[in-house]
Amino acid sequence: MEINKINYEQYAMDYLEGNLKGYLLQEMEAFLKKHPNIKAELDGIELCYLEEVNIHYAGKESLLKPLATPKRFLITKQFQYFTAAASLLLVLGLGLFYIKNNPSNHLKPLAVIEPLPTIDSEIVLDPPIVISPKIIHATKTVQKSINPKEETRLKMQKALTPTESVESVKVKKHFNTKTEPILNKAIANHTLEIKQTNTSSNHKPHKHLKPQTHIRIIDSLAPLRPTVEMIEDERLISSIAMTTIPNFKKASRFNKNLVKLGILPERKSTLKKNLREALVPEVFASK
Amino acid sequence: MTRKEYNNCVQLFADRLFRFAIKKTCDEARARDIVQQSFEKLWLKHEEVNFSKAKAYLFTTAHNFFIDEYRKNKKIQHTAIVPEFQENRYDNFDLKDTLEIALKQLSDIQKTVVLLRDYEGYSYKEIAEICNLSEAQVKVYIFRARKKMQQLLISMGISRKKVVYGN
Numbered sequence: 001m002e003i004n005k006i007n008y009e010q011y012a013m014d015y016l017e018g019n020l021k022g023y024l025l026q027e028m029e030a031f032l033k034k035h036p037n038i039k040a041e042l043d044g045i046e047l048c049y050l051e052e053v054n055i056h057y058a059g060k061e062s063l064l065k066p067l068a069t070p071k072r073f074l075i076t077k078q079f080q081y082f083t084a085a086a087s088l089l090l091v092l093g094l095g096l097f098y099i100k101n102n103p104s105n106h107l108k109p110l111a112v113i114e115p116l117p118t119i120d121s122e123i124v125l126d127p128p129i130v131i132s133p134k135i136i137h138a139t140k141t142v143q144k145s146i147n148p149k150e151e152t153r154l155k156m157q158k159a160l161t162p163t164e165s166v167e168s169v170k171v172k173k174h175f176n177t178k179t180e181p182i183l184n185k186a187i188a189n190h191t192l193e194i195k196q197t198n199t200s201s202n203h204k205p206h207k208h209l210k211p212q213t214h215i216r217i218i219d220s221l222a223p224l225r226p227t228v229e230m231i232e233d234e235r236l237i238s239s240i241a242m243t244t245i246p247n248f249k250k251a252s253r254f255n256k257n258l259v260k261l262g263i264l265p266e267r268k269s270t271l272k273k274n275l276r277e278a279l280v281p282e283v284f285a286s287k
Numbered sequence: 288m289t290r291k292e293y294n295n296c297v298q299l300f301a302d303r304l305f306r307f308a309i310k311k312t313c314d315e316a317r318a319r320d321i322v323q324q325s326f327e328k329l330w331l332k333h334e335e336v337n338f339s340k341a342k343a344y345l346f347t348t349a350h351n352f353f354i355d356e357y358r359k360n361k362k363i364q365h366t367a368i369v370p371e372f373q374e375n376r377y378d379n380f381d382l383k384d385t386l387e388i389a390l391k392q393l394s395d396i397q398k399t400v401v402l403l404r405d406y407e408g409y410s411y412k413e414i415a416e417i418c419n420l421s422e423a424q425v426k427v428y429i430f431r432a433r434k435k436m437q438q439l440l441i442s443m444g445i446s447r448k449k450v451v452y453g454n
Contacts (some may be wrong), residue, residue, distance in 0.1 A: 057305035
């Protein structure tokens with residue numbers, strides 16, 4: 001590269017400071033020989049440098065940063081979310097713990113719904129009452145014509161399925177000793193009555209009961225005997241009679257006989273009423 | 288750069304930066320502001336700036352502040368009034384003061400490169416990086432600055448021998 005008047009300035013300082021070497025140094029020397037006025041300029045400034053000046057800056061302390069700064073715990077957004085969730089869970093947990101362990105804070109129910117006795121449930125009365133399957137059969141036949149209001153009552157009756165608990169056996173023994181002779185006497189009287197009506201051809205049959213009916217009653221009562229013996233409630237005895245004897249009048253007559261024999265107390269009106277209401281509403285409805 | 292290294296930068300370079308600023312502005316208050324702003328910027332970027340580059344970063348920042356100020360106040364020129372040459376003052380005239388006066392006659396960029404070269408000892412390449420110039424440009428600016436200073440000294444009657452060796 002040729003050094004000329006245009007570009008000599010960029011090589012001048014290197015030349016003055018002795019940093020120009022080789023080909024460029026020769027070029028520079030040749031250029032200065034050609035231009036002595038420029039060489040005179042360079043001679044005047046070759047060592048014109050500023051001298052060292054010490055100036056103190058008074059505000060250093062304000063620029064310094066303290067070294068022993070307390071460590072700051074960096075709170076990130078994720079940490080904030082985590083702490084919020086944890087605190088919420090803690091509050092909920094404490095609240096539940098407090099409610100659970102403080103009886104005064106228990107919520108009182110507005111209403112207690114007790115489950116209705118189902119068909120499968122077993123109800124043992126004191127003393128236990130055992131109803132014959134025939135009674136249940138009779139109630140089933142009647143069930144079709146029963147209005148919805150009687151549904152609950154029927155469910156209760158269905159629940160009274162035959163059971164043979166220890167208590168029921170004891171009761172059975174107790175009633176057998178008491179009622180068996182009486183019932184045997186009643187059956188014997190009916191049998192005698194039937195025999196009398198059959199043997200005396202002139203004698204008219206019973207105005208209420210035909211001989212065949214009596215036989216049917218006695219036959220039907222025979223398997224019920226153990227059951228009847230253990231039943232003390234008059235209403236249930238009447239119901240047995242009603243289910244066994246389809247005709248209500250005949251059943252009433254049978255009940256009357258039972259009253260005469262001393263098996264049932266003399267409360268016919270109550271008996272009829274109970275029978276109407278409880279067991280055979282269709283009979284009275286037809287009437 | 289750590290906090291400790293930053294504090295070291297303050298201890299090492301605050302005086303130098305202040306000298307550079309005050310020589311450039313000829314105004315102590317402005318020079319203080321420039322130093323403070325430069326160190327504030329360094330602290331903001333202290334995690335990114337290496338300690339070995341801190342000095343260059345400080346001077347680059349200061350130089351940029353000067354450029355910004357110059358652009359804002361283009362019409363305002365902070366040039367010192369050159370005292371008229373008086374024959375009777377020559378003998379008592381201090382070379383140091385004469386050079387200071389000559390320095391004030393330089394343009395901003397000439398002043399900057401001369402200050403960085405003479406006071407801080409930066410190479411032409413480093414000065415080029417700080418001032419965002421080419422190396423050749425820096426050399427030309429410095430040569431012209433020295434030539435101008437020399438002319439002033441000659442006009443004041445100070446011979447070459449006196450300039451070099453003082454009295």
